Amino acid sequence: MVAAYIKKLLAIEQYSFSMEELLPKTDKGKTAIIRELARLIEKNEIINLRQGFYIILTPRYSSFGKLPINLYIDKLFDYLGREYYLGFYSAAKVYGASHQQAQRDYIMTATPKLLDIQKSAIDIRFLTTSAWPKKSILSKKSDAGTYHISSPALTLADLIHYQNKLGGLNRMLSTIEELLEEVTPNDLEDLLSWYGNKATLQRLGFLLDEIDQENSLSGLIFQHLKNQKIHPILLKPTNQQRPGSVNNKWKVDANLKLETDL
DSSP, X not given: OHHHHHHHHHHTTOOEEEXXXXXXXXXXXHHHHHHHHHHHHHTTSEEEEETTEEEEOOHHHHTTTSOOGGGTHHHHHHHHTOOEEEOHHHHHHHTTOOSSOOSSEEEEEESSOXXXXXXXXXXXXXXXXXXXXXXXXXXXXXXXXXXXXXOHHHHHHHHHHTGGGXXXXXXXXXXXXXXXXXXXXXXXXXXXXXXXXXXXXXXXXXHHHHHOTTOTHHHHHHHHHTTSOOOOEEXXXXXXXXXXXXXXXXXEEOOXXXXXXX
């Protein structure tokens, strides 16, 4: 029975399963299993997250209509055969920078892009990069095992790089301020050792100076960039405007008035 298998999974703190793993565990045919899965979905005990992949809604989480993503993300991407890390606002929340209580989960994947998931109370957005990080992806423990998450420094860079897809800098400025408390020099140096987008680093350095001029992290970024050729850029990227004259060391044209609600 499917219900019996689910009970065994919960006993070892596993909160998801695939049809592929389920079939050999029961003596029923696939048609009978599909019928039982449909009944469990109707009873709000499981959710068919992706075709052939299910998450288990325990009584603790059934009223929310979703599970914390760290309880199933690693198993989901093992099933999909894709690289991933929990990132953006979702990673910031793990690090305690939860000023923006986002109900959506954000995951970075390697190309090609996955379709976003919106099902029941579940809202998962996938963003994509073709330059997969060489470092700066950490492993964190959850009740269901381990999962991958961007380091605080990579989380900062990703937020700034994808600002136009994430609601803009002012929406994330408070999160950035809180996240800065978690960034160590070693974390930032690991990022700088492989991160290739100079414009994002210019924006990050500029923001660090705007937030706290005594912050030593901006000095690390400036030392990294000072022997490289950098060009004037806009703080907020847009196709409708070109950078004007700039009088700061980052060559960032602040075409946005920064406002934080922290």
